[in-house]
Amino acid sequence: MVAASHSNDNQEKTKLIIEAAQKRFGVYGLMKTTMREIATDLNMSKGLLYYYFPDKEHLYKAVVEKEQNEFLEILKDKIEKNPDPEENLKEYVNLRMSYFKSLLNLNRLSFDSSEEIKSIMSDVWIEFRNKEIAIIKKVLKKGIDLESFNISKVDESAILFVDLLKGLRNMEINKKRIFFIDEIEYDLLSKKSNDFVEIFIKGLKYR
């Protein structure tokens, strides 16, 4: 009983730490945030913070995973509530753009200094991409069942859709050496992504 309650305490503490880190990273980015600042925000000693997370990078990873899961939950919920597969694809594009923006805020790190974090994050991103593809695949299948999409290779089409949008986003951040885009660039990228999804949907509908 005591052990269980202790474990619940641990879970609650972990949750609070991740939330505090999320706020700090969201405003100052990964590089400009220190473990000391996060500990101070929580009225916690630095030593205790390190008991929960071995370093800043693993805390960052936990924050990204939290945001990924939130994004996936909202997306699934929206898709379940809306029976129209075309609108589902558009919802995905817009929701994904918002998530991209929040992620850039979380990050704000230069490409050069990101080798360590890239290696820590690699699995997280692969898993996330697979989950995204699985959701899009379900939408495409729904479109086939409703006879509104004409697709021969569902897997390939889902991967292609996710990757084409990812390619557009990457191009915007690759232009510079920092993970940050301003409002104008964000709006332009949103417009481009929406133009893309319009043509892609028509392409799927064409008989």
Add this chain to the structure above:
Amino acid sequence: MVAASHSNDNQEKTKLIIEAAQKRFGVYGLMKTTMREIATDLNMSKGLLYYYFPDKEHLYKAVVEKEQNEFLEILKDKIEKNPDPEENLKEYVNLRMSYFKSLLNLNRLSFDSSEEIKSIMSDVWIEFRNKEIAIIKKVLKKGIDLESFNISKVDESAILFVDLLKGLRNMEINKKRIFFIDEIEYDLLSKKSNDFVEIFIKGLKYR
């Protein structure tokens, strides 16, 4: 008369140097090729080579420009000879993939060490992208005139088409820290690009 002939000599020499550099870069890449080797290939002193090109980076730039112009000439020629705008888009995708491959061979440099060359090449790439977009725009217009494409924003669609393909290519090389892809990755990327152009064309045709 003597001056003119001297200038012709210069042009001829420049052409020979670029051709020799193209071969070296194509086999060993930019980083592993030295100006000394290129001079030796030409039975030329290193000093004389530097009279024509101030450094290896500017010689590399001249080689890339040569290949870009060759690509654009072949593309224009193919498009002029084939009246079908759909096939023109497919021709572009395949030709662009081959050019991408030759460019990777030419380069083979790691991302980290490419700041200087990136800054030298920046204008060259912007100009090339604009030329590509102009050609695709012409193809889309042809498709509209033939009433085979249904496009409201020709400029935006041309840019989107070129950028989506660029995004796919970038993603493949961004996975690693080196400008090189093997045959399997190249075939996968070709397949993806071809799948993309199929859907995109259907999207343009949809009424």
